[in-house]
Amino acid sequence: MLKTIAKSIFGSSNDRYVKSLGKIVHQINSLEEQITSFSDEELAAQTEKFRGQLADGKTLNDILPEAFATVREASKRVLGMRHFDVQLIGGIVLHRGEIAEMRTGEGKTLVATLATYLNAIEGKGVHVVTVNDYLAPRDAEWMGQIYRFLGLSVGVIVPNLPEHARREAYQADITYGTNNEFGFDYLRDNMKHSRDQMVQRPFNFAIVDEVDSILIDEARTPLIISGPTEDKSELYVALDEVVKEIPEDWYEKDEKTKQISLTEDGIEEVEKLLIAKGLLETDNLYDVENTQVVHHLDQALRAVHMFKRDTDYIVKDDKVVIIDEFTGRMMDGRRWSNGLHQAAEAKEGVKIEPENQTMASITFQNYFRMYPKLSGMTGTAATEASEFWDIYKMNVVTIPTNLPVQRIDEEDQFFKNTKDKFQAIARSIAEKNETGQPVLVGTVSIEKSELLSSFLDKEGVKHEVLNARFHEKEAHIVAQAGRLGAVTIATNMAGRGTDIQLGGNVEFRIEEELAHLEEGEERDAAIARIKAEVAEERQKVLEAGGLFVLGTERHESRRIDNQLRGRSGRQGDPGLSRFYLCLEDDLLRIFGPDTLFSKMMNSNLEDGEAIGSKWLSKAIETAQRKVEARNYEMRKQVVEYDDVMNDQRKVIYDQRAEIMDSEAVDDVVLDMRQDAINAMVSETCPPGSYPEQWNIEGLKHRLEETLGITPPIEEWVEEDTVEPEIIEERLLAQVTQAMDEKTAQVDEARWRVFEKGLLLRRLDFHWKEHLATLDALRQVVWLRAHAQKQPINEYKQEAFGLFERMLETLREDVTGELLKVQVGAPAPPPPPLPDLPDFLTGHIDPLTGLDDSNDGDGSARRASLFGSLAGSPRAAASPGGRADDNPYADQEISRNAPCPCGSGSKYKHCHGAVGAREPAQ
Template structure:
């Protein structure tokens, strides 16, 4: 109570912060008269002057007021749009690396030009991230006019570009593209074999449009690049037939967790069917030999029971295409991982494509945290403010609207079942459409939108359905959703990016109606006619009450509901919103109040009867909060697991960069050979042991197999003073001499290419195998909880051990390859072509597709032992000059600070 009183008296912390930015806004305004008086050439020349001031030591904050005034004037001249003061506030918030929460229709696209221009001045490149390719291309072309006027270059990253086109787009001052394209380019770059073939530059700043959709909704799902493995189509079909013969009593499902398990009776039944199909080894389903069959059985169960056609996916042209649960769009080219997509293909009887093996992956959290400066904008972020700060260290700032909101948000209405609810919705839509009011209807799935369409047909209401089946036309359909009596059904309004203007959208109407009409008086007259029609319709719509937004059920996230609501009431227009619910809705059925509440509702509501109360709306909001908290935990878990891999990913990617950039990698290969010799001799000749205890035969065989060296160990053993270190030294000399002879047969630059090629190919091969192992580990590590162990801690320990083993294997394989490879003097080694990648974006915990780390540079080259991931190793820049002070500070495997190029343990750290 006291808190509310204080808030009304002093304003919230957000209000005070926004108010404090007024000083900067006034300063920007003070430059307006001078900037307005400039000619076009003088205004464009401002960019050159700003860059000169930066070169002289000025900071971006010093340039901000004048730069923002320049952009405002350029937008006024080029686009005919002048930034409002609240838009300037949004630009300042973006420049400071924060999230600007701005209502729909407040001009976020225009706001981004302010911070984008200012941060593009240093020439390091600004990435503007959008949620789909259409918006990336539209915004780059639209706002690019302002940037080009001011002398900056823009590029666009969309699918199906060549590497050269991508390189040019990334080299521009400002680059537009989708989150997936940027992420996949990063992964692909780190699989290239030459620095010149990489497309991205070092990161500087990213501005994320619809930041909640990109950094929250899609962050549950890592980006994955994979390649095909062996074909197992027959196995999928056989398991599918088995699962389709099961009864509901043979398994238990949990819709909250999206999991399903066989009952005891179900397991016995499956075992008998698998035996008959010849798929079971032994008589127990859970024997080790049947691991693969069990895995495919579980995926087939999930595909058949948990995944619904036209809700989770559609079948189009003989292919299973995933539907994005947040936007309702088709995710063409995306595939569920881990055999789930193949299981759905078997279920639907379409051609089964081979499974994929992970070759590279990264979460959006770890990708976007690589940007030194990250900002975002959206209409709905306040409900997730805590998560934005926890994960990305970004504050959410709510920007006031330019004009006060006049939309009326009515209480929810509850019905007993879906049929009653949809019948009432259809009547309500007809009533408002007859009044001339446009109606935008939000549904949660294709199935629901098509069901509602049938009800509207019965009522005789003309309408358009916007869902994944027709997403090619979505911008045109949404743009005209504000026309008189228009009824538009949309699966989800997240990230549509097109304004709903009352009376109609001039740009789209001209494009639709006059596309074939040539320029001239006739076209000008037609445009004038369309403008008059829009003005007349807008007046009629305003009189009818503005846009009516109707939600057919609550989404599990309040943000999605708010996005839908926010479509009405833009720029001070009137509007109306209401949600209709029933006890059959997924949110109420799975997450809602307990069954007592449901029974009470069913017993007290008659057919077709509706009730509404604040208490019920509050109960729904409580359920949504619970789901949001659960989803946050899932995303946090994804980050925790990927953080482990991220430390390792950074080491491997830094290693690849170092190899590609190095003039010669002979010292790396030599170190690997030395470490391999140490490991082989150490295993056969343990320290502090006598020669008669050594495994001489095993040592000779291993040296021959790995180093192609036939060492006379028996003769050495006859000497009095022989010890393991002496054996190591002699073996190293033999191995170095043998490799030296090979190198002498080739030109020096050819030999360097050989070594680089072998290093990179071995590194990539083992990293790919390591990723597959970590994927498998993550699937089963949760079982350790039954042993009272924390799964994430177990995963960290196992992953660390696996990484050390991977480094050992890389060293040994590189050494063996160079020892046994035969080279011709005239031959320039060709680096292999990259495979045809399959890009996916799936959730490792549910299988659903949506698509303060250690500084790897300080870890040196691939070492015998990676330093503990939680303790960054010093890079030598902050230690004293006296070598006596280096002990215990410099890692034994790090380069020696003296600059010799040797490892510290072989130089000043030698004991």
């Protein structure tokens, strides 16, 4: 009570903070008259002036007022748009590394130009991160007009961009791109073999658009680069047939987590089915020999009984395509991991693609935390403010609207079942349609959007359906959702980032209707006509009550409901929002309290009758809070596990960078040699033990197998004064002498390059194998909870030990390879630095295996990158023989074109491989 009274008198802490920024806004406004008097040349010269001031010791905060005033004036001249005072506040918040929560239609895209320009003046690079591939190039071109006017360069990162263009985009002062592209480029850069191949610069500052979508919704699933493993199509198909024979009473489902498990009776019966089909190695389903079958059986159960066609995925062009649960968009190329996608493919009878092995991965949390300064903007962040602070140390600041919000948010309407609800929705839409009021309908799945479409067809209401099947038209359909009489059915977050303007969007209409007209009087006249039509239509829509947003059910997250509501009532426009709910909605059915069902079902609610209830709304909000808390815990868990790997990732990536930057790595190789010999001797001849306790045979075997040497250790042991340290010294001396004799025969410079290339390749190979081991460890460590142990602590401990063993194996491997390679004169040529293969890129939940992705065709021979280097020449990947026997060498063939030999591989992976090298002499 006292808190409420104090807040009403003094305002909230957010209000006070925003008010305090008014002083800076006043400074910016006081400069407007002076800046307005500048010529275009003088205004553009401001950038060099600011750079000079920074060089003289001023800070970005010192030049902020004048820089913001400069951007505002440039925007007026180039775009005809002047920043409002609340937009200036948003720009200050972004510059300070905070999150600006601004309502839909308040011009967040324009707000970002202020902080982006200010921070780009230093020349260290600013990344503007967008939520999809449409917004990145759009915003780069649109807002880029301001930056280029002021003398800054702008780049944009889009999928399938060539390496040289990608590098140029990152060298620009400002770079636009999606979160996935930035993250995958970071991973790919750390798999390359020279600095020249890398595309990104050191991190400086990033502004994340739709920050809640990127840093909250998508942060549950890490980015993963992977390559395919062996084909197990027959196993997937056989298990799919078994699962489809299993009756419901043999298994138990948990819809909250989309997990499924066999009952005790079910296990016995399934064992019989599997034995009959010859799929088990032993008669016991849970014997260790049957681990793989059990794993894929679990995935087949989930695919068949927990994942629904047209809700979780669709089948398009003979492929299973995942539907994003948050946006409802079709995610072309994305694949579930751990065999789940293959199980879904077997279920639907489409071609089964092989599983993938992780080669590099990172979570969005750990990727974005690498930026020294990070900020974001969105229309809905307050409900997740605690998570933003806990994970990213970013404060959420709610920016007031430029004009008061006039939208009316009506009470939810509650119905007994889905049929009654959809009939009522269709009638309500038909009524609004008659008055000309535009309606935007938010659904949670393709299935629901198409069901509603059928109801509207019966009512005779003309409408647009926007869901994952038609995502190509997403921005254009949503942009026109505010036209007179428009009815648009969309998944809740479809078209996010596209402004819905009442009366229609002038730019989109010009683009669609006048594409055939060239510049000239006819086109100018047509543009004037469209602008007049939009203005007239806008007035009619305002009179009809503005945009009516109708939600067909509540989402798991209150934030996404708020996003849908926020589509209406932009910039002081009138609007209306209402949600329609029923007992059969997933949220209420799965997460609602039991009392909700009993009270409602026992009421006298008639068919087709609706009620509104504060008690009901409270219960729904409680259910949403439960889901939000559960999702937060899942994301937190992902971060905790990736933090363990992140420490190791930093070590490996820093080591790679050090190797790439070094002209010679002989000191690293010498240290590895010493450590490898030390580890072998310490393990077989422990310090403080007696010679008769030493495992001499084991030491001899390891030396011969690993290093290819056979020293007279028995003779050494017979000496009275022998100690493990003496054995170490003698072994090191023998190995060093062998290496010196080997390198004396060859050119030193070429040998150093050979050493460097070998070291990078073996490091990459062992890191890849280590990631696969950690993946397996994460899958099984949960079982230790039954022994009253904390899985995360067990994972940390085991992962550290595995990392130590990986480094030990790496040292032995590199030392052995260098000792065994056959050299003479000339020296072995340096290993090639190939382009990265067409890796698969994924976005995978390590706990559930959901939401995998790829952006390549998987045709690359990935073994060639990490393969062992020996003295003999490596054969080419193609059946045509060695790469240096290339019959097409004199032809101008694109490296990415199919090889003329007909192998089916790209030329660069076949006869054009950069892998040929001369035999060592």
